[in-house]
Amino acid sequence: AQTVTQSQPEMSVQEAETVTLSCTYDTSESDYYLFWYKQPPSRQMILVIRQEAYKQQNATENRFSVNFQKAAKSFSLKISDSQLGDAAMYFCAYRSAISNDMRFGAGTRLTVKP
């Protein structure tokens, strides 16, 4: 079964600085999708960025980018120029191309210090 591990329960970053959140996953499949979702306190989960496993190029969305290392089964999220509004729980998620469930990590709580 596929598992997703986020080894950093909490992270902290100074406003305007850069932070990287780690995620590793375990799968025997070759075709899948990876996601980072953001869940602000008491608010709904929002998609931050996604990556198709068949694409070698790392996905970017404005200040958010990923470092996708397929062989190492690693999928880290880099947030540049951190803003106060980036403070939230961040979940890494895996979705197989042949299954309909999405597997989530336990999350990393990001604090942004002014």
Add this chain to the structure above:
Amino acid sequence: DTGVSQDPRHKITKRGQNVTFRCDPISEHNRLYWYRQTLGQGPEFLTYFQNEAQLEKSRLLSDRFSAERPKGSFSTLEIQRTEQGDSAMYLCASSPGTGGWETQYFGPGTRLLVL
């Protein structure tokens, strides 16, 4: 596009009571998912619908849980004879049938507290 909506947002019930939650997916999304999220954890998959057909169910979905999507639009999740262990956030998500099918968009959730 008004996003995924869920109702109610909060529910407090006594152990042994039945509860029902509703999810309205994004218009024209024919895929719908239910997840459960306990405090401090990531969401866990419960079940999946494609149109009105329930195609996947997790082992987490005990026989006290039932989900329906009768007309392929909104969905309901019912929990019978609630237990304190059912206390959690219940999340609904939807995705398109074809282009972009792999990306799920989440609703705000229904937070259930069983006393």
